[in-house]
Amino acid sequence: MRRLPPQPDELIDRTRPLTFTFDGASVSAFEGDTIASALLAAGQHVLSRSFKYHRPRGEICGCGQCANSLVQVGDAPGVRACGHAVQSGMPVVHQNAWPSLRFDAMSVTDRIGGLLTPVGFYYKTFIRPRRLWPLYEQALRKAAGLGRLPRSRAERQWRTEYRRRHCDVLVIGGGIAGLSAALAAAERGADVVLCDEGPQLGGSLLWEGGAARVRQLAARAEQAGVELLSGASALGYFDGLVAIWQGDVLHQVRARTHIAATGAIEQPFVFPENDLPGVMLASGARRLAELYALAPGERAVVACISDSGLNSALALKAKGIQIAAVADLRTDALRRPAAIALASAGVEVLPGAAVVRAAGKGHLEEVMLAAVTPDGRAREAAQRIECDLLATSAGMMPSGSLLLQAGGQARYEPALHRFMPTVLPDGVHAAGSICGYEDVDAAELSGQIAGLQASAGSASAGTGTGTESLELRALRERLESHSAEPLTPAPAYTRDGRRGGKAFVDLDEDVTVKDMALAVKEGYDVIELAKRYTTVTMGPSQGRFSAQGSARLLGELTAVPLEEVGLTTARPPWVSVPLGVLAGRPFEPAKRSALHAEHRRLGASIRWAGDWRRAYDYGDPDGEALAVHTRAGLIDVSTLGKLIVRGPEAGELLDRLYPNVISTLQPGRIRYGVLLSDSGRITDDGTVCRLDEETFYVTTTSTGATAVEQWFSWWLADWRLQAHITDVTQGVAAMNLAGPNARMVLAKIADFDVGPESFRYLDARQGQVAGIECLLLRIGFVGELGYEIHCPGPNAGQLWAALLQAGADLGVRPFGLEPQRILRLQKQHILVGQDTDSESTPYSASMQWVVKLDKSHDFIGRWALEDAAQREPQSMLVGFTVPSGEVPTEGAVVLAEPGGAVVGQVTSARRSAQLEQSIGMAWVPPGAAFDGARITISDGQRTLEALITTKPFYDPDGAALRS
């Protein structure tokens, strides 16, 4: 296409030329060009190849709405060439054609396509022989897809951001209706945000001769304080939250009221060969001419159903483009002022006529025009007219997706020949052509009305409702004086009756009229089924140019009124959006304890444990475990969940949450407890320590901390007890000093008596250790004399160092998670989530001692446990040893007998250096849950014999623990 002389409203800056590449060749452009306008100016008329038939496709909409203009830019596929600004050096390549856009080998499917590849052909073929299907599938797969993504990539490269914004009024759409709505609301004090997907605010007036008017309106809106976002597409309406994509930013706007001024989309005619490059929407042709100073053709034909098309013909003529003919479907078209103007300019207007065929080799060369019946058949021999541009205008479809997502409803309005929004949800208003106000003044009025209504509905805006309702009434009266322009509904399909040529209902998916007819004949005769079968409306343009047309065609094919055919469900996103934009900045915080640096310094191998990074071992797990038995070890257990439960009814709260009694605990004493679900299943475990009459210090598992805090808070809210829960997990560090020498180490640096009589097993003490205020719990998860020392996070490093230093001559060494797992397994102390699962009760987990059914309180899970106590569990958790010394994989299964049924599973297994044995825990049938029972473990290719041990493997009587 040639460039026109400078146009008054053009967006290109001719003083700033630039170059980019298309398929490797250099292309010149101006700043302000889109990729497509630059390519068209350079003579590249074919922008893409179609999805199925690989037919050449050219520009249609001129605004980034259709799938014809999809190109690849660098790593980004699916870029809308006619909506995307070109930049210097941009590497643009074509999609979906091989070896080149010009010669596409796959276009052979177009020639043989009609016969062998009708819609749904793949359902009917390649069924037998079954073994060949994978080969066919591979071939289909090779042909699949449009653009390309990099084969692999180590990490994300695109930096995107979220922005959150609250406001009174959000206006979606920056045409004259949206701008006047925003201005009206802002002038009444509302905090207004307006977004528009175009590169400039102004909507269709930018290329319909009203650019100055809308630019002035935009300037006034900005002065009135409206936040204006251009190049910003609203993606969806999510219960009042609207997501807007603007470049690298995803705005998340929550407004009190919304105004949908999203406009309407011009619709194409459906006729044989309607996809030839050169067949364009009239609005698309005008956009190219006005905004990018391109001659969309040299000799044009216009086909339309209303004045809007006639106006386009006049506008194109004014650009110096020859108008060969205008086919206006209205039989009385000649009476329209625009038709008279055209006639006086020497342009032939054919009333009652439509385009019934296009032809050309690779590009439009001629069209056939004829008077047609209401169902689209040519009444007469068609008139052949040579042209290189066909500008079509077959009515409008409101962009109602966001309104419908918000809960609005649409109904077919025969007079307007379109589905119109009818019921609007609360707090949502609509203005402009989405409501059928195509006339500029009417659109502006409807915008002002919506702006007034929206500002009245938002609290922070000035009120004065009395005067405003008068103002509103006056505006409404003026609006009602505008009437919609007359039109004749376009048939679903116009044709000359000759054979040959594909008529596309949906260009994205290459769905033809014939495909839809076949679908209906086969029984897919409601719109949703037809959609699923033919994939009509499911392509990248989301049905913008096919939803209304396919519904109309289905209505004609099934003789069902359009109102009953309906539209398919509106779903987000309205504009297909890159995942990188939705994802925002990568943000997966890792939790690290206050001692993390110490572990790194000591050479720990760090691993994930839930959300935490933890010291797995310090290079010698067996040695670390042995040190705890023989001397002492120190482990960082800061990851434990820690809650302070305080208040006069704190004890009551805990009594209801735990199956044992907590309220009888003496201050300074500790009790172990499990937490249960309503169905009596173990969900977490930990210790409860009473600090004083009203204060309890609760620890939970590391992974369960958040869930337990939520669980407690939820029940507290339900029961309304006088207690308060504070989660101190992150602020409080903890370390466990354990081993026979632990007391001696502690005695060196504690400021209180740690002797066995004054600091007994299950005692808690508050005091200073190495000058740091600490809470010490004498408990023994690892099975040796031990002290769990809790201190403020910031002091943890100091305390850790002091304990290691004090213990240097007593053999203290740090130990990690892995040795701790060995040590606790020796004691058969369970790990919730490892040894138990969603079906484990305290009874089946052999922890019946933790349940006090005789306590007077009701507690969570009580009814279920009362029931469980009556029956034998399906399986029981027990310990086992493997005489052969082999260690089964955790997750190996227990068999009833060698080769028999699966009756259980191994949950934990380790080799214990201390015991010189292979030990583990497993779920087994109750009949095998006794000391000395033999079980068979199946582990991949191994079958292992094991012996049940129900008591702890190490120190079964707890002498070491209590020493």
Add this chain to the structure above:
Amino acid sequence: MRDLFRTRRMWRPRSELKRSYEVVIIGGGAHGLATAYYLQKMGITDVAVLEKGYIGSGAAGRNTTILRSNYKTPEGARFYDASLKLYDQLAVELSFNLLFSKCGHLTLAHSDRAMFVMANRAEVNRLNRIDSRLIGPEEIKQLAPAMSLSPDATYPVMGALYHPPGGIIRHDAVVWGFARGADEGGVEIHPGTEVTGMQRDGDRITAVQTTRGTVAAGTVLSATAGWSSLTAAMAGVALPITTHILQACVTEPVKPLLDVVIVSSQMHVYISQSDRGEFVMGAEIEPWTTYRMLNTLNFLQELARHTLELFPQLEHARMLRAWAGLCDISPDYSPILGATELSNFHISAGWGTYGFKAAPIVGKTLAELIATGRTPDLIAPFALERFYTDSLVSELAAAAVSH
């Protein structure tokens, strides 16, 4: 192939409702239509399938089409394996290509705990002769070279449960194939027919009320997925079910670069690439209960973020369409299948996120139950009664997000 050159209807146009049917099936989805199909194969043809929308408009048309049988419990593994075997033969049997792509299924493990669960599942599967094994990062890399296996990832991939026979199938085709088969055998399919109530006499349902009139029924089967507790309530049967939404989305098609199904429980994402080139993604059910099938922005954002953790190159892939469907979740994440306390009211419910995988075997076993009055062994563990006897079949660890 011959269907390529002739046009024939898939099913007859909807007829008038008769006054009475031997069997009334509520729900024209994959389960309802499969049951109707197997019933007519067993000679029971006086069957009406009542569907409130169009066939396949519920869960059958909203799932993400993944098939697999590598379940955690022996009961589940056996059951889904039988389903997978039926699926394997189904295209030939129905003479309709269901586009079953046996591309393999990888469940990723990012933690010791996950490795334990995978090892357990692999062993249960192996003993049930299901092709399923634990593999390491090297083999994962060969199967999914597009995936980032960086050890610096937030959740590095430690291993995966590899299930070669798993894959994806065209969900709508399954619905249509069963519908055609059932229709050919004489079953009546009634779209646009909503059940509004039931008439009960003692322990029997005598008739079903619909928006198109009342029909008497010899046996009633409820196969209504997300609405199952509501349908059962019409019969006076209480189900221990909560209904949640599950959301999913699809991208614009790009050239294939992922040939296996990837599932990560810890990352809350599963992803596959269809034969059209679209990436299909989903995650977990929402924790709250609802019947509103609307997407949430938060979900789409999280899903995108987690997808990009595994596939950073998808940052420029464009999400084209998102949707939501209903999931009826039972307490143990296993289905509730077969007889109820009523003598002629059966259910297929509690399907959570795994109902589509089971459609053929559900149809076959329920048809057998209806025809013979006996519960087939394969589905006996899934009886509603188990919640009264506390003999649950816990798939919790394997079912959550494991599509």
